[in-house]
Structure formats: C-alpha cells, structure tokens
Amino acid sequence: MIEFKNLSLTYPNGTQGLKNINIKINKGEFVVIVGLSGAGKSTFIRSINRLVTPTAGELHVEGEDILQYKGRDLRELRKKIGMIFQSYNLVHRSTVLKNVIAGRLGYTSTLRSIFNMYPTEDIELAYENLKRVNIENKLYSRADELSGGQQQRVSIARVLTQQPNVILADEPVASLDPPTSHQVMTYLKQINREDNITTIVNLHFIDMAMEYADRIIGMRDGEVVYDGPASKVNEGTFEEIYGRSIREEDMRGGKEDVES
Amino acid sequence: MKANIPAKPKNNLKLVKRLISVIAIIAIYVWTFASVNIEWSKIFSMRTIENFDRIIPRFFDPAFQETGSIMLKMIETVFIAYTGSLAAAIIAIPLAFLCASNIVKSRIVNQIGMWILGAVRAFPEVLLAIIFVAAVGPNPFAGVLAISVGSTGMLGKLYSEVIESIDMKIIESLESSGANKLQILFYGIFPQVLPEFLSYAIYRFEIDVRASSVLGVVGAGGIGTLITFAYLNRNWEEVGMILLVIIVVVTIIDQISSFIRKRLV
Amino acid sequence: MSNPNEKYVPKSLYPTKTKLTITLALVGIIGFYLISSIQTESFIVNFFLKIGNVTELVGRFFPPDWSYAQQVWSKLFETIHMAIISSTIATLISIPFCLLTARNITTNKYLYNTMRFILNIIRTVPDIVLAVVFVGLFGIGVFSGIIALIIFAIGILVKLMSETIESIDMNPSEAIKASGGNTLQIIWYAVVPQVLPQFISFGLYVFEVNIRASVVLGLVGAGGVGQLINTQINFLNYPAVMTIVIIIFVVVVIIDYISSKLREGLV
Ligand SMILES: Nc1ncnc2c1ncn2[C@@H]1O[C@H](COP(=O)(O)OP(=O)(O)OP(=O)(O)O)[C@@H](O)[C@H]1O
Ligand SMILES: [Mg+2]
Numbered sequence: 001m002i003e004f005k006n007l008s009l010t011y012p013n014g015t016q017g018l019k020n021i022n023i024k025i026n027k028g029e030f031v032v033i034v035g036l037s038g039a040g041k042s043t044f045i046r047s048i049n050r051l052v053t054p055t056a057g058e059l060h061v062e063g064e065d066i067l068q069y070k071g072r073d074l075r076e077l078r079k080k081i082g083m084i085f086q087s088y089n090l091v092h093r094s095t096v097l098k099n100v101i102a103g104r105l106g107y108t109s110t111l112r113s114i115f116n117m118y119p120t121e122d123i124e125l126a127y128e129n130l131k132r133v134n135i136e137n138k139l140y141s142r143a144d145e146l147s148g149g150q151q152q153r154v155s156i157a158r159v160l161t162q163q164p165n166v167i168l169a170d171e172p173v174a175s176l177d178p179p180t181s182h183q184v185m186t187y188l189k190q191i192n193r194e195d196n197i198t199t200i201v202n203l204h205f206i207d208m209a210m211e212y213a214d215r216i217i218g219m220r221d222g223e224v225v226y227d228g229p230a231s232k233v234n235e236g237t238f239e240e241i242y243g244r245s246i247r248e249e250d251m252r253g254g255k256e257d258v259e260s
Numbered sequence: 261m262k263a264n265i266p267a268k269p270k271n272n273l274k275l276v277k278r279l280i281s282v283i284a285i286i287a288i289y290v291w292t293f294a295s296v297n298i299e300w301s302k303i304f305s306m307r308t309i310e311n312f313d314r315i316i317p318r319f320f321d322p323a324f325q326e327t328g329s330i331m332l333k334m335i336e337t338v339f340i341a342y343t344g345s346l347a348a349a350i351i352a353i354p355l356a357f358l359c360a361s362n363i364v365k366s367r368i369v370n371q372i373g374m375w376i377l378g379a380v381r382a383f384p385e386v387l388l389a390i391i392f393v394a395a396v397g398p399n400p401f402a403g404v405l406a407i408s409v410g411s412t413g414m415l416g417k418l419y420s421e422v423i424e425s426i427d428m429k430i431i432e433s434l435e436s437s438g439a440n441k442l443q444i445l446f447y448g449i450f451p452q453v454l455p456e457f458l459s460y461a462i463y464r465f466e467i468d469v470r471a472s473s474v475l476g477v478v479g480a481g482g483i484g485t486l487i488t489f490a491y492l493n494r495n496w497e498e499v500g501m502i503l504l505v506i507i508v509v510v511t512i513i514d515q516i517s518s519f520i521r522k523r524l525v
Numbered sequence: 526m527s528n529p530n531e532k533y534v535p536k537s538l539y540p541t542k543t544k545l546t547i548t549l550a551l552v553g554i555i556g557f558y559l560i561s562s563i564q565t566e567s568f569i570v571n572f573f574l575k576i577g578n579v580t581e582l583v584g585r586f587f588p589p590d591w592s593y594a595q596q597v598w599s600k601l602f603e604t605i606h607m608a609i610i611s612s613t614i615a616t617l618i619s620i621p622f623c624l625l626t627a628r629n630i631t632t633n634k635y636l637y638n639t640m641r642f643i644l645n646i647i648r649t650v651p652d653i654v655l656a657v658v659f660v661g662l663f664g665i666g667v668f669s670g671i672i673a674l675i676i677f678a679i680g681i682l683v684k685l686m687s688e689t690i691e692s693i694d695m696n697p698s699e700a701i702k703a704s705g706g707n708t709l710q711i712i713w714y715a716v717v718p719q720v721l722p723q724f725i726s727f728g729l730y731v732f733e734v735n736i737r738a739s740v741v742l743g744l745v746g747a748g749g750v751g752q753l754i755n756t757q758i759n760f761l762n763y764p765a766v767m768t769i770v771i772i773i774f775v776v777v778v779i780i781d782y783i784s785s786k787l788r789e790g791l792v
Contacts, residue, residue: 049703090698093718102714106705114713120264127265140268155700162704248746288609296606298668311662328751339561346558382777386744387770390754394585394763400565401552428577431714473651477744481565483655491657503654510649 001027001165001196002048007057009043009222017043018054019222027165027195030189031232032093032209035219036242041202044219045168048200049081050074062165079106082159082197084169088151092144096135096154099143103161122161129160133187149180156187167191169201173208178252181205182191185212205252206238315496322501330486330498330505331481336511337482340400340475341468344407351462352412356419363423363449373420380413386473389480400481403472410471411464418460419453426452452488466510466517589771590764595751597772602780604749605776606733607667607742611674616728619679623686630716645734648680652738655773656747670739670747678740680730685727686720733784736777 002025009018017040025031033041035163036098036144046052047059050066058065066077082103088097104122104198125171130136133153138146143154152172159167170187172180189212190197203209209216209230217242226241236245244255302308357363359373389406396402426449427441434448476484483502624630625640655673665667698716706714743751750773757765 001757051703075705075707077705081703082702085700087696089647089696091697091715091718093722094714099757102701102706105701105710105714110707110709113710124264136266139266158700159705203758204772215659289613292606292609295602296610296667298605298671299666302666303663303668309662311664314656315661317710336564339564340567342557342561343565346554379774379778380779382774384740384773384777386741386751387773390758390766391586401567403572404562404565404567439564452610470649470651474653474741477653477741487657488745491661494661496661499654499657503650506651506654507646507649511645514649 001025001060001062001174003058004047005060006063007047007054007059009052009054009056014151016222017052018047020057021224023217023227025198025199025200028192029198030045030192030212030214031198031200031217032213032215033202033217033219034204034206034209034238034241036204039219040168041155041219042170043163043203043222045170045200048074048075048168049078049083051083051212054075075106080165082162082164082167084152084155084159084167086171086174087114088148088155088175090143090151090154090158093142095140096130096138096146097123097140099154100157100161103158106162125163126157126161129157130154132160132191133157136198147180149183152176152180152184153187154203156184156191160191164197165205166198166200169199171204173205173252179251181208188212206235206246207251207253209233231232282408297523300482318496319500321497323495323497323505324501326498326501328507329399330483330502333476333483334488334509335503336400337472337484338433338469338474338513340403340472340480340482341407341465344404345411345461345465345468347404347408348411348415349457349466351408351456352415352419355412356414356423357415357422360423362426362428373416377413377420381417383410383413385410386474386478389475389478393479398479398481403475403482406475406480407472411468415460417463419457422453422460423449424455428523462517462521466514469510469513478507553750570725585763586767587767588764589767590762591768593757593762593765593768594772597769600750600753601772601776602635602741603667604736604739604751605780606782607670607674607739607749608732611671611678612728612732612735614671615678615682615731616677616724618675619682619686620724621749622679622683623690624712626683626687627690629693629695643678647676648684650676650680652677652747656742656745660746665746665748667748670742671751673736673737673742673747679733682727682731685730686724689723689727690716729784729788733781736780740773773787 001022004021005022007018007021008016010016021044024140028243033044035041043052047054048061054067057067059067061077061081069077071250072235091102093094101118101122102119104127105243106123110116118193125141127136130139133156134151135153135157138150138154146154172188173184176184185208188199188201190195201212211231216228216230216237217224220241220243226237230236238250239245282514301394355377357378359370361367361370364370385406389402390411392402392405396405409438430452431444431448441446471480472480472484473487474484476482476486477488479485483506486502489495489498490502591734612638620643624638625636626644628637631637631640645705652673655676659672663672693716697719698711703716739747739749740751740754743749743753744755746752746755748750750769754769757763757769
C-alpha cells in the first residue's frame, strides 16, 4: 500500500511540483494518472521511488515513511519498485539479456555484477520474463537493433526481473504508434492481473486511460483534482481535469488496428 | 551450472577474429615490455634524488630577470605560428575543393588530393623543420614553412569535410537561375563554409603556437631555441621562466581563440 | 524626421555594422600578417628570394644513405615501445581524471573547476619542455621520454574523454538508479558501455600522436629515433638524416592506417 499524507514538493527553483497531496493506493490496483503537461504527473510518480524528494508531508510505502531513506534503505526501496520510462532507457550498446539482467543489480553484490556472475536462477528468470513479453528470440540482439515497441517490452522484462511489488510507468507509450501502444498497455495490464503488482501509469490519452485503468487520478497544477474508479469516468470528467474541452490529440485511437 | 536458456548463437568467424586480436595484443605488449630498455637501477639511484634536490627548487624559482628576452622569443613564436597558419588556411582551400567529392566529380582527383594531404599530415612537424632549416638556414622562415606545410595537411582535410556537408540545393537553385561557376562559388558555397573554415583555422593556430614552441630545437626560430640553450647550460631557472611564459601566453591565446570561435558559430 | 516622399532604398547588401566588423577584422588579420611575416623574414617575396636553395637542398639530402637504415631499426622500435607504453598508461590514468572533469558526473563545482584548471595548464606545456625536465631529473634514456609522453598524453586524453562522458545519454543511468543499483553499478552498467569504444579509440589516437611526439623527444636525449637524427645532423650527415626521415614517414603512415582502421571498427 502506498499512502501520500499532505505531501508537497517544491523544486529548488521554487516551482511547486506537488501541492498537499492525500492519496491512498491499494495493493494490486491499476491506477492511471492523467493531466496536462506540467500538471505534476512525473513528479508524483518519481516521488514514490524517490527519484525526486518531496519537501513536506509523509509518503508511506508498505507502512514506512520513505522520505528519510538514504543509501542502502533507498536502494532496497527502489529494488522493490520497478520503473518504466517513456524513452525506454536501455543501454544501446548492450545486449537485450544484459539489459534485462540489470534488473537484478539491486540483489547482486557489486563485485559479482561487475564480473557478470549472476546465479543461474537469475538468468533463467530474465529469460522467462523476456518470454512473457514475447521477445525471447531477441535475447542476444543489441538493444539499439530493436524497434521502439520491442525496446519498451525489453524494459518491461527488465522491471519484471526486479520482482517488484510496484511498477511505475512514466508515459510508457508516448513515443509509440497506436497499435504498439495498445500492445504495451495490454502487457502491463496482464502483468498487473497475474502477479497482483500495484501499477501506476502516467498517460495523457484519455481513451487509453479509460480502457486500461481500474482507477483514475486527475492532476492539475500539482494538485489532485479528480480521483475515482475508471468506470465512473466520462469525457466530461476529463474536461474538468484539463480545464478545457477535449481535443483530437488527447486520444490515442488505434484500438481497432490491434484487434483486426 | 548452466542456465536453461538458448545458447548464444556461435559466430565462428567473429570468434576467430576476436581470438586473433587478443593474441596479437598480448604479443605486442610482451614484445614491448621484453625489449624496452629501462635501467631501473639508474633511475632509482642516489643521483636521481640529488637531481630532484638540485633541479626542482631552481625550476620553481623562475628567472624573472630574463622575462624581456624570453617574451621577445615567445612573440616570435606567435608570429611564426600566425604566419604559418594563415598561409596554410589559404593554401588549404583549393586543395580541399579538389578533395570534396560533391564539387570535383572525379574520384581520381579526389583520391590524389586526399593522398597528398594524408602524406603531409604523416610528417611530424620537426622533420619538416629539419628539412627546411637545411634549405633556408636556421631562421624563423624555416619555422614558418614547416608550420604552414604541416597545417595545410590538417586544414585541407577538415575543410573538405565541411565542403562535403554543404547544402547542395542552394547550388542547384543558383545554377537554375543561370549563375556561372564562379558566382556559385561566391554566392552559394563560400557563405556556407567560410565561418567553419575560419573556426578551424583559428583552432589550428592554437595548435601551431604549441608546435612552433618546439621547432626552435632544430633551429627553426622561436622560443624552442631558448629551451635548448637553457637545457644545455642546465639553467633550470630559465627553463622555469620559459615554461611560465609559455603557459601564460598559450592560455591567453586559447581563451581569445575559443571566444572568437564561439561567436563565429 | 524622415521624408514620406523619399522611398527607402537599401544602400548595401549587408547592414553597415556587419560591413564595419568585417572590414576591421580584415584590416586586423592582414596588418598582423604584415608585422609577423616581416618579423619572421617570411614575407611572400622571401619565397622567391630563397627558392634557389631548394636545388641545393635536394643535392644535400639525396640520395638517402640506405646503408644507414640498418642502424635505424632498433631506435625506431624503441620509439614504438615508448609510444605503446605511454599511451596505455596515460589512458588508464586518465579514466579517474576524466570522471572528475565531467560536469554530469562530478557535481561538486569547486572540484570540477579546480580539475579543469589544472588540466588546462598541463595542456599548455609543450612536450619538449616536459622532456627537458625529465631528462634533467632521470637522466638520458627511454624512461624520461615515457614519463614526458604520459603527461603530455594525459592532457589530450582527459579533455577528449570528459567531453565524451558529458555527451552520454543519462537515461540508462536513471533506469539503473531506479532499480536500486549503487553508484559503481550505475557507472559499470550505464556509463562504461556507452564510452568504452570511444575511449579505446582515443587511446589509439594518442598512440599516433605519441609516435610523432617521441621523434621530438629524442632530440633532447629522451630516447627513441629522434636521438639518431640529432647525432646525424651534428655530423652534417644529411643523406643519413633523409633515410631516417623517410623511414619515420613510412612507419607513421602504416601506423596511422592500422590505427584508423581499428578505430573505424570500434565506433
Ligand atoms: N527538475 C525540476 N526543476 C524545476 N522544476 C521542475 C523540475 N521538474 C519538473 N519541474 C516543474 O514541475 C512541474 C511539474 O512537472 P512534471 O514533470 O511533474 O509534469 P508532468 O505532468 O509530468 O508533465 P509532462 O506531461 O510534460 O511530462 C512543471 O511546472 C515543471 O516545470
Ligand atoms: Mg512527465
């Protein structure tokens, strides 16, 4: 369980990224965060694994306030929270397998990881996870030889190899075309269901949010302006969150292409 | 235990290649370390310690009274570098056009041009200086010649890369408006390449200031002459002062040059 | 003020200010050229005045004395060995220093600026001065030359390497950080794969530079083939000098060729 208690974050330059957030996210939920650019979605997500540090309030992950974490504690926290990025963040020159096994770094001593001495189970785990996202045949390809969708699937496999309790995804499909976007979201949803991993995804496409989310959190100017089950959401809700009418660019579309 | 995953596809050719290169590298290092002749006993000896005691304090007590004469030689060094770089900056232009495959469409001419520039670059500048000193006597002129020939090699190559990257659409549009070859050169090509040419020429001048500090060792003028004398006389205070002057002057020139180059682009 | 009936006609293709700047720059460039070329006796006419010497020059250097080649090989190999050893050691030493002079790795401003300052100074010291000092300290021989070359090469390498590090993609390091990796793991998994091929390539480049530089060093007794040149010039034995020059030229061409092929393969 993740709990934001009166959480605020002010960046060093004075920008208020988060303003007094109070949110509780339960185990196994699939939460989608929507909001315009600059609303604070990334700041929200990156607070949870402390890539940014909130400046006031409390943030509890599995019952412990994580804001005081440093060094070893912080790494332990991050080990249990997987993160997926918009630009995949793979090491281009390394092989797919090497990128995926990097998910085990938190579990592996520095010396072992430098000499690539991973336990057999870890390598098998990495391979299993590649299979789950159907990219196992690219095992030994260099990461930069893959398409965007394939790279994002590799990064999902990397996160799975971490065996996390929580997966954070910051605009995971923003660089992908519509059919590939749906494919990636489908994998995330499937993993969320099968492994009961709490999943928090930033999106700015409202059709995708409605399709995949259990629960939708709307943000504007660093504040939570909407929080409710996806089933209760309609276009009107989004117009409230965005503070403007819905436009074409807010839709991803392309669902039909996948099914056909 | 072996992980239960598909084995890495074996590429035998790659494996053999890698094996050969590893063996070659090891062989080169073994050869190097086996044959290099360092007399350790001489280096870690009382004499070295004495040398340190004698030289270091004198080196860090530079001969400020020599500042005037050293400055004069340093200015001569800068002059040599400047004259040489400027000559090279101009001579390199026609050569660069010969090498640029989008301007001169004959591959043979391109190749010959590249070959000349490559050959010039392969000559260490001191060797050029030795030859020119023999030809025109031990004076700054020899240094200027060595610098200009050496710099032409590098500038020609860099220039030709610049020319090859220009936007050819502009040339086409000029051609279709009826401009002749020379007009195209002045209106279509030079405006695109001159700022970068200039930037490279200034960058080369930075290098040439350093290079011409060395040439005096073989008699080609500049501060290198003083370095040799000071060294032969074991005048470490003067070596220290020369170094100080070089550091100051080169730093100033580097700063000015990078300031100008930033404004150019 | 302006007369509405008067039509504005641009007087020139360029704004006056641009024209003024260009004119001033040209005057400066040419003026400085005049001063420096006269001071160095290399004004354009000098070329024609001294062109007569060229025939004499050819006569003095040619034909090269090929029998002397026998004596060149061992010193030539010494030059190559010096370059190999110094480039290798310099590359290894440069690695920690280039991390310290890369803005995206060393976030401490004072440390970064101090390191930059020191390296900029090192890069202004000519190889010959380094050689002179180390020959003074350690005596004539290869060792002094190697030390001089190492320091000379570090100046070049650290600059190139730190620029490479500053230009890497920081996204993978963020991913490793987010999955719980420590600093060493971040460097090893996200930074090293991105920069390693470049570093090896720079190592080879510095090897090429060191081959050339070690010719100079020999002139002041710091080992290598330059020492031979020095003796032969003192004996005024120009055909032998020419032999050495040609051999060095050929070796440099071959080494540059091999090294550039290797570097192409890397990147
Ligand atoms: N490192 C930073 N320093 C200063 N201000 C920042 C920083 N990162 C983000 N901000 C500011 O904080 C606010 C929220 O940014 P955030 O990146 O969380 O928005 P977002 O909703 O993710 O937007 P987008 O959809 O564009 O990614 C913005 O006003 C942004 O300019
Ligand atoms: Mg964002």
